[in-house]
Amino acid sequence: MKVQEIMERVGITDTGRALAYIKDALEELNTISETHVRTERMDITEDKRFYDLPNNAVKVTNIRCKNHLNSDDEYRAIPRMIGDIPRKDADGV
């Protein structure tokens, strides 16, 4: 569906405002139900604890690590940790 068709259905003429709300809708849509999903790989660095989430990520759907609980180079989902980690982060980021 084109932006113009959406504007006609809503009954509006101001394009800039309509586009802003449509972009909001796309984000909201992806937080409720993932319409566009992609996978990104990055290097794990020794002693580096914090890694940037992808700039355009609206919702993280899975985090996997290579060789997690396997030795076949498979990527497997890793669990979320709850609670404080007493050991200090070496890179201090």
Add this chain to the structure above:
Amino acid sequence: MASSKEYAYFIRGNKVAILQKDWNLSGGQTLGQPGLNDLGSSGSLLWKSPIESITDGLEIEYAYSPEYRIESIASADKETATSYETASGYLRFNGTGFSTESTVDYIVIDGSERWNGLHKVTGLNTAHYTTATKYSGGNVTDTPTIYTDVDVLNDESDELDLSRYQANAVVNYVKAKYAEDAGNIEMKEYFMREFRIMVEKHDKGKAWGSRRIQSSGIFR
């Protein structure tokens, strides 16, 4: 053959923290289970920052907002950067032989450890693309793919990259926002409810059959 490892994560702001369980204790012994000194309150000390570097070791799956569409992935319409840096407070991707066609208003970054997604271009050069994205860090070696043939949602003739049913849900969302602007909260709530119902119905429409719980290890 690579050895088995054990990881966990937590989210802190816009970063993900990766922790690895380390079985090599300070005494120099490699144990299959924690020693007495590591039990109790100090047992969690076994979790620490990754103890070794792994190329492509982390895989993040995420949803993104489809505010753009890559029109072409042909080699003529993509470049490979070699690094990024700051240029007067803005993000600049460096490389060689970049396209300088005047039609390149936006670029999509893919394969970067930080900058994936859409960026507005403010300066074109064969050696770098300057964007309108704020950045104040140093020069970082990164080799993402840069797509230059991108259609961005910025005028009435653009088409949403959604099914018709999902686009109808977007119509309800926009109606809700206009109702909210007009101070009509009742109507806003009605259209937001319609929006959510349509999104959920679309999701349910794709799931068929009985559901099964994976038998061993829900995190695998």
